Amino acid sequence: MTARVEVVVAERGVDVAFEVAEGETVALLGPNGAGKSTTLAVLGGLLRPDAGRVVLDDTVLTSCGPTGPPRWVAPHARRTALLAQDPLLFPHLSVLENVAFGPRSTGSGRREARAAAEHWLAEVDAGELADRRPAQLSGGQAQRVAVARALAAEPRLLLLDEPMAALDVAVAPALRTLLRRVLADRTTVIVTHHVLDALLLADRVVVIDGGRVVEQGTTGDVLARPRSAFAARFAGLNLVAGDATHDGVRRPDGVTVHGTPGDPPPVEGAAAVAVFRPSAVAVHREPPGGSPRNALPVVVTELEPLGDLVRVRAGDLAADVTVASVAELGLVPGAAVTFVVKATEVDVYSR
Amino acid sequence: MTARVEVVVAERGVDVAFEVAEGETVALLGPNGAGKSTTLAVLGGLLRPDAGRVVLDDTVLTSCGPTGPPRWVAPHARRTALLAQDPLLFPHLSVLENVAFGPRSTGSGRREARAAAEHWLAEVDAGELADRRPAQLSGGQAQRVAVARALAAEPRLLLLDEPMAALDVAVAPALRTLLRRVLADRTTVIVTHHVLDALLLADRVVVIDGGRVVEQGTTGDVLARPRSAFAARFAGLNLVAGDATHDGVRRPDGVTVHGTPGDPPPVEGAAAVAVFRPSAVAVHREPPGGSPRNALPVVVTELEPLGDLVRVRAGDLAADVTVASVAELGLVPGAAVTFVVKATEVDVYSR
Amino acid sequence: MARTRHVGLPRWLFAPALLAGVFVVLPVASMATRIAWGEFPTLVTSEAAGSALVLSLKTSTASTLLCLLFGIPLAAVLARSEARWLGVLRSLVLLPLVLPPVVGGIALLSTFGRQGLLGEHLETLGIRIAFSSIAVVLAQTFVSLPFLVVSLEGALRTAGERYDVVAASLGARPTTVLRRVTLPLVLPGLASGAVLAFARSLGEFGATITFAGSLEGTTRTLPLLIYNLRVTDADAAVAMSLVLVVVAVLVIGLVRPRGAL
Amino acid sequence: MARTRHVGLPRWLFAPALLAGVFVVLPVASMATRIAWGEFPTLVTSEAAGSALVLSLKTSTASTLLCLLFGIPLAAVLARSEARWLGVLRSLVLLPLVLPPVVGGIALLSTFGRQGLLGEHLETLGIRIAFSSIAVVLAQTFVSLPFLVVSLEGALRTAGERYDVVAASLGARPTTVLRRVTLPLVLPGLASGAVLAFARSLGEFGATITFAGSLEGTTRTLPLLIYNLRVTDADAAVAMSLVLVVVAVLVIGLVRPRGAL
Amino acid sequence: GDDGGSGSGKGGDSTRTLTVFAAASLTKTFEEMEKEFEDAHAGVDVKLSFGGSSDLVAQIAEGAEADVFASADTANMDKLVTGELAAGDPSEFATNTLTIVVPPGNPAGITSLADLTGTDVNLVLCQPEVPCGSASLKVAETAGLTLAPVSEEQSVTDVLAKVESGEADAGLVYVTDVTAAGDRVEGVAFPEAADVVNRYPIVAVEGSAEAGLAQEWIDLVLGDGQAILHEAGFGAPAA
Numbered sequence A, B: 001m002t003a004r005v006e007v008v009v010a011e012r013g014v015d016v017a018f019e020v021a022e023g024e025t026v027a028l029l030g031p032n033g034a035g036k037s038t039t040l041a042v043l044g045g046l047l048r049p050d051a052g053r054v055v056l057d058d059t060v061l062t063s064c065g066p067t068g069p070p071r072w073v074a075p076h077a078r079r080t081a082l083l084a085q086d087p088l089l090f091p092h093l094s095v096l097e098n099v100a101f102g103p104r105s106t107g108s109g110r111r112e113a114r115a116a117a118e119h120w121l122a123e124v125d126a127g128e129l130a131d132r133r134p135a136q137l138s139g140g141q142a143q144r145v146a147v148a149r150a151l152a153a154e155p156r157l158l159l160l161d162e163p164m165a166a167l168d169v170a171v172a173p174a175l176r177t178l179l180r181r182v183l184a185d186r187t188t189v190i191v192t193h194h195v196l197d198a199l200l201l202a203d204r205v206v207v208i209d210g211g212r213v214v215e216q217g218t219t220g221d222v223l224a225r226p227r228s229a230f231a232a233r234f235a236g237l238n239l240v241a242g243d244a245t246h247d248g249v250r251r252p253d254g255v256t257v258h259g260t261p262g263d264p265p266p267v268e269g270a271a272a273v274a275v276f277r278p279s280a281v282a283v284h285r286e287p288p289g290g291s292p293r294n295a296l297p298v299v300v301t302e303l304e305p306l307g308d309l310v311r312v313r314a315g316d317l318a319a320d321v322t323v324a325s326v327a328e329l330g331l332v333p334g335a336a337v338t339f340v341v342k343a344t345e346v347d348v349y350s351r
Numbered sequence C, D: 001m002a003r004t005r006h007v008g009l010p011r012w013l014f015a016p017a018l019l020a021g022v023f024v025v026l027p028v029a030s031m032a033t034r035i036a037w038g039e040f041p042t043l044v045t046s047e048a049a050g051s052a053l054v055l056s057l058k059t060s061t062a063s064t065l066l067c068l069l070f071g072i073p074l075a076a077v078l079a080r081s082e083a084r085w086l087g088v089l090r091s092l093v094l095l096p097l098v099l100p101p102v103v104g105g106i107a108l109l110s111t112f113g114r115q116g117l118l119g120e121h122l123e124t125l126g127i128r129i130a131f132s133s134i135a136v137v138l139a140q141t142f143v144s145l146p147f148l149v150v151s152l153e154g155a156l157r158t159a160g161e162r163y164d165v166v167a168a169s170l171g172a173r174p175t176t177v178l179r180r181v182t183l184p185l186v187l188p189g190l191a192s193g194a195v196l197a198f199a200r201s202l203g204e205f206g207a208t209i210t211f212a213g214s215l216e217g218t219t220r221t222l223p224l225l226i227y228n229l230r231v232t233d234a235d236a237a238v239a240m241s242l243v244l245v246v247v248a249v250l251v252i253g254l255v256r257p258r259g260a261l
Numbered sequence E: 001g002d003d004g005g006s007g008s009g010k011g012g013d014s015t016r017t018l019t020v021f022a023a024a025s026l027t028k029t030f031e032e033m034e035k036e037f038e039d040a041h042a043g044v045d046v047k048l049s050f051g052g053s054s055d056l057v058a059q060i061a062e063g064a065e066a067d068v069f070a071s072a073d074t075a076n077m078d079k080l081v082t083g084e085l086a087a088g089d090p091s092e093f094a095t096n097t098l099t100i101v102v103p104p105g106n107p108a109g110i111t112s113l114a115d116l117t118g119t120d121v122n123l124v125l126c127q128p129e130v131p132c133g134s135a136s137l138k139v140a141e142t143a144g145l146t147l148a149p150v151s152e153e154q155s156v157t158d159v160l161a162k163v164e165s166g167e168a169d170a171g172l173v174y175v176t177d178v179t180a181a182g183d184r185v186e187g188v189a190f191p192e193a194a195d196v197v198n199r200y201p202i203v204a205v206e207g208s209a210e211a212g213l214a215q216e217w218i219d220l221v222l223g224d225g226q227a228i229l230h231e232a233g234f235g236a237p238a239a
C-alpha cells in the first residue's frame, strides 16, 4: 500500500503533504498541537479536510477542494485502523470481544475472530485480561488492549497515535519489539513523542510543526542531521539556525558558530544550521582562550541528572557535564556561563 | 500535611500502606495494573476501600474495616485535587473556565479565580488556549490544561496520575521544571513511568508491584540501590536476586554472581540482590577466562540504540556495548552469548 | 466490597424529590383507599375485565414493537444527520404529543378511515381498518411513537459518536456499528423510551375511542372499559384502574433491563 | 469548512425512518386538508379561543416549571442513589403515564377534592383547589412529571459520573457539582424532558376535565375547548386543534436550546 | 368571559357571575341564551360549563361552584337531589327522542329501524351506560329487535363523528344532534322513537350565592328560551 497524503484543515492551521511507501513505517513527529492527530483523522476518514487528497495505492479515499472531483470513502471501507490517543475501548464488551470486534466486522467467523483476538491479546501480554470489562482495567492495561484491537483489525494502513503512552518500563520495550516485528511489512503511520520509538519503529520520519511539514527523511538522516529545531530537540542535539558563512552559521543576533561544512557545503548567505552533541559542549564560567573556536554566552535554565552526568540546559542549548564540574562551577539555574564547543564537533549544513 | 495511607481493595488485589510527610513529594512506581491509580482513588475519596485508613494530619478522611469507627469525608471536603490518567476536561466549559473551576468552587471570587486560572495556564504554556473548548485541543494541550486545573485548585494534598503523559519533548522539560518548583513545598503523590520524573520531582519513592509495596525509600537510595526487580528496571540497572553467599548472590538456578558486599554485608543464606550497571557488562561469544569473575550465559532478546551505544537486552539483564562490538560479535536477537561483569562492579546487599 | 463512591447529592435535593414522589403516589394511594375491597375480586375477574385486559396487553405489546421498529430508525436519523429539513421533521414528530388524543383519532380517521386519504384505496383492496384491533394498535402507535423517538434521540445525542467512529475505523459497516455499538451503548435510553411507549399505549383512550370505537373483545381496551364503568359504577372503574396500574408496573418491572429505567 | 464526519447511517435505515415520519405527519396533514379555510380566521380568533389559548399557555408554562422544580431533584435522586426502595419509587413514578388521564383526575380529586385526603384539611384552612386554575396546573403537572423524570434520568445515566467526580475532587460541593457540571452536561436530555412535559401539559384533557372542570377563562384550556366545540361544530374543533399544534411547535422551536431536541 | 382567578367571583363588585352547568347536548342553545341573559342583565357574566351529566353531578358533589344544573336525563338529576344538592324541585324544560342518523346520501339505504339489523350494516350506538345508549336499547327492545353494533360509543358526539366520516353506515342519536350537525349527516325518523322519550330537568344548586340570578336563568329556559330549544329540535316538556 502506498499512501499519498495532502491535507489542508484551515480551522486548525494544518497544511501538510507526505507519502508513505508500501510496507513502510512513517513516524509523525512534532510538538503538541502541531497537527499530527488531525492528519491521522483525515487519513482514517474521520475528518473531511477543507482541501486535499488521500490516495491509497490507486484508490482515492478522500478528495476535496480544487483538486479533481470530490470523492469520499467511508471510514469502514478504507481499512485504515486508527488507534486514537484515547484507548476508547467499547465499555459494553469484554476485552476479548473488543479485540475480536475488528475481525468480526470484516467478515471473520466467530471462532476465527476469537482465535485472532486471543493471539493478539497474548502478544501484548494481556491474555489474562480477556474476560474483564474495560472499566476494570488500569490505564496501561487499557492502552495495551487498544493496541491489540487495532492490530487485530489487520488493516491495509495502520494509524497509531502514541501507542506507547501510559506503558510501564517493563512492558514498553516488549511492546516496542512486538510493534517492530509487526510493522516491518505493514504500511503504518505512527505518532510518537519518544525518540526510541522513532528510531526503532520508523523507516522515515515526517516532522510537523505549526501545521507544516518542516522536515522529512529517513529516520537515521533526520535524527543525525536535523534541520529543524524540533527534530534537533527530539534527537537530543543542539541546533543553531542562521545564515551560512564560509565555515559556519551566523545567528540572527550576530553570534557566529563555526564548524565543519557538510558535503555539499551550504551556499554562503543561505539558510543553514549548525548541529552539535551536548556531550561535546564544555561549560566555562568565563569565555576561555585557546583552540575551541565557539564560545556561546548563555544563562542556565535547568539542570537534569543524566546517568552519571548532568545535563545543563540553557534555553534551546544543552551541555552534558560531570557532577564534579557542576559543583566546581557552582552551576544553578540563572547562572551566566559560556558554552564552549570545538569547531570540529560542529556539523554545518544547509537547511 | 502529613498523610498516612493504608488501603486494602480485595477485588483489585491491592493492599498497600505508606506515609507522605509534610511538604514531601512521593512517587508511586510500579508496573501497569500494580494498583497505583487505585491508591490515588482511595486517597481522593473516589473509592471506598474494603479496609484501611487515610489520615491527613490529624483528620481521618477514610476509615473502614476493623480499624476503629468507620469514617468518610466527602471528596470535595478533602481538598485533595486528583489529576486522573484521563484529562477529563469539562466539555461544556472553556479552557479558562475549566482551570478557574477549582478556585471558584473553593470560594474565590470571579475575578480572583479568573486571575488564578490565567496564571496557571500561562505556567503550563497554554495561555493562548484560554478561550477554546476542550474538544478543540490536541491530546498534549488537553493534558497541560488538566495539570493547570489541578494546580489551580491549591489542594492540601495533590494527587497526580502520570501528569507528563502525551507531552512533546519541548514541553516536557519545561513542565517538569514547573512541577519541581510548585511541588517543592507541597504534599504530593505522583504516579509516573519515567525515571527522570521520579528523580527530579520526588523526595521519596514507593514501589508497588502486584498490589503490594515491594520497596520504598528516598529516591536516590532506591534508584541507586534498588532491591526489587521493577525498581532496578526503572533505574536502568541489572538486578540478580537470590540467596547471599559470602561474596555474592546465588540465583535459584544455581548461577552465582560475585560482587562487593555492601555495609552491612548480607547474612549468608538470606535473601539478597546483586546490582550492576549495563555499561559495566561486556558481551562475549564464548565464556572468557581472566579476571572478571562473573560470566552469565544468556540469549539476546532485543537490541536498542542508546546514543552512540547499543543496549543489548537478554531477558531481565542488559549490557551497553559499542556499535562496533555489535557488528564484530554478530549480535542479533536469539544469539547465545555470555554477559561478563567484574565483581568490583557488582554491589551486593540484602533485600 | 470496595465501592466506587458516588459524588454525594446535595442534601436539600431530597426534599423536593420526596415531594415529587409523594405528589405522584399519594393520589393513587388515596384513590385505592376508597375501593370497596370486598367487591374487588368480583369486579376485576368479570369476563369484560378479562377480555379488556388481554386486549390491552396484546395491542400495547404490538404497538410498542411497531414503535421500536420504526422509532429506532427515526431517532437514529434525527440524532445523526445534520440536514436542515430534519429540524422541521423533529418538531413534527412531536405532533401526537400535543394533539389532544381525540383529535389524533380524528386525524387518523381522516387518513385511514373509509373515506380517508389512504383508507379509500385500502377499501378498494378490501382492507378495512376502522373498528378492528388493528385500528387500536395504530392509534396506540400514533400517540406512543414520539415518546420512543424523543427519549432515544436524547440518549443518542448524550452518548455521542466517539465509539461509533472507533468501530467504523475497525472496519465495521454502518449496520454493524448500529447493532453492536450504538444501540447497546444507549440501552438505558432505549429501555426508558420503550417503557414510556408501552405505558402510553396501555393508558391510551381518546384516539382509540375516536378511531377504533369500543366493542368488547375487539377494540375495548382497559381504559375504554374503565371509562364505560365510570358512568354507572365509579367504584368498579377505580378498581379496574388499579388493576391497570398493577399490570403496568409488573410488565415494566419484568421487562426492563437491569440498570435501565 | 473541515467537518468531523459522521459515521454514515446504514442506508436501509432511512426507509423505516421515513415511514415513521409519514405515519405521524400524514394524519395531521390530511386533517388539515379538511379544514374550511375560509372560516378559519373567524373560528380561531373568537373570544373563547383567545381566552382558552392564554389559559393553556399560562398553565402549561406553570406546570412545566413545577415539573422542572420537582422533577430534576427526583430524577437526580433516582439516577444517582442506589438504595433498594428507589427501584419501587422509580416504578411508581410511571403511574400517571399508565393511568388513563380521567382516572388520574379521579385520583387527584380523591386527594385534593373537598372530601379528599388533603382537601379536607385545606378546606378548613379556606383553601379550595379543585375546579380552579390551580387544579388545572396540578392536573397537568401530575400527568407531565413522569416525562421529565424519565427522560432526565435516562440522560443522567447515559452521561455517567466521570465529570462529577472530577469536579468534586477539585473541591466543588455537591450543589456546585449539580449546578455547574451535572445539569449542563445533560442539557439535551433536560431540554427533551421539558419539551415532552410542556407538550403533554398543553394537550392534557382527561385529568383536567375531571379534576378542574371546564369553565371558560378559569379551567377551560384549549383541549377542553376543542372537546366542547366537537359537540357543536366539528370543523371549529379541527381548526382549533391546528392552532394548538402550531402553538406547540412554535413554543418548542423557540425555547429549545441549540442542538438539543 | 373574563379570566377571573377562581370558580366564581361573587360579591357586590361591578360584575356578578352566574355559573351554569349543563349537559353537552345543550351547548348551542344555552350559548344563545347566555347572550340574551347578559344583554338583559348588565354587569352579569354567565359562565357555562358543559359536560356529561354524570360528570357534572360528580363535580358539584366534589364542590365545584355551580348555581344552576341542567341535566340530559332524570337519573343524574335524581343523584343531585338525593345528594341534597338541589335547591327545590327540578323542572322539566325539554324532551328529546331518538332518530337514525346516516351519512349524507344514505349510502346503505336505511329506511327503518329493522334495516339496522342487516349484517352488512356498520351500526354504531352509544354505550348502554350513557342516556342515548340506554334509550337505544329500550327502543330496540320495544320493537323486538336485537341490534349488533360494531362499536358502542362513549357519547353522541362519537356516534355522529363515526357516521359523519362515513366510517359507520348508521347510528342512533337524538333528533337535536342531527339538527345541530346540519347537512353533514341525514336523519331517518322512525315511529318506534316515540316510545322512549328523554326528559331534560333543570334546578338551582343548593348553597348558590346567586340564587336570584339562578332562578332568573331557569325562568329564561322555561320561558323565552323555549323557542331557541324548539329550533334546535327539542320537544316541548311533557308537563
Ligand SMILES: Nc1ncnc2c1ncn2[C@@H]1O[C@H](COP(=O)(O)OP(=O)(O)OP(=O)(O)O)[C@@H](O)[C@H]1O
Binding pocket: A011, A012, A013, A030, A031, A032, A033, A034, A035, A036, A037, A038, A039, A085, B135, B136, B137, B138, B139, B140, B141, B166, B168
Ligand atoms: N476539534 C477541533 N476543533 C478545532 N481545533 C482543533 C480541534 N482539535 C484540535 N484542534 C487544534 O488543531 C491543532 C492540531 O491539533 P492536533 O490534535 O492535530 O495536534 P497533535 O499534533 O496531535 O498534538 P498532540 O501531540 O498534543 O496530540 C491544535 O492547535 C489544536 O488545538
Ligand SMILES: Nc1ncnc2c1ncn2[C@@H]1O[C@H](COP(=O)(O)OP(=O)(O)OP(=O)(O)O)[C@@H](O)[C@H]1O
Binding pocket: A135, A136, A137, A138, A139, A140, A141, A166, A168, B011, B012, B013, B030, B031, B032, B033, B034, B035, B036, B037, B038, B039, B085
Ligand atoms: N473498576 C475496576 N474494577 C475491578 N478491577 C479494577 C478496576 N480498575 C482497575 N482494576 C484492576 O485493579 C488493578 C490495579 O489497577 P490500577 O488502575 O490501580 O493500576 P495502575 O497501577 O494505575 O496501572 P497503570 O500503570 O496501568 O495505570 C489492575 O489489575 C486492574 O486491572
Ligand SMILES: [Mg+2]
Binding pocket: A036, A037, A038, A085, A161, B138, B139, B140
Ligand atoms: Mg494528538
Ligand SMILES: [Mg+2]
Binding pocket: A138, A139, A140, B036, B037, B038, B085, B161
Ligand atoms: Mg493507573
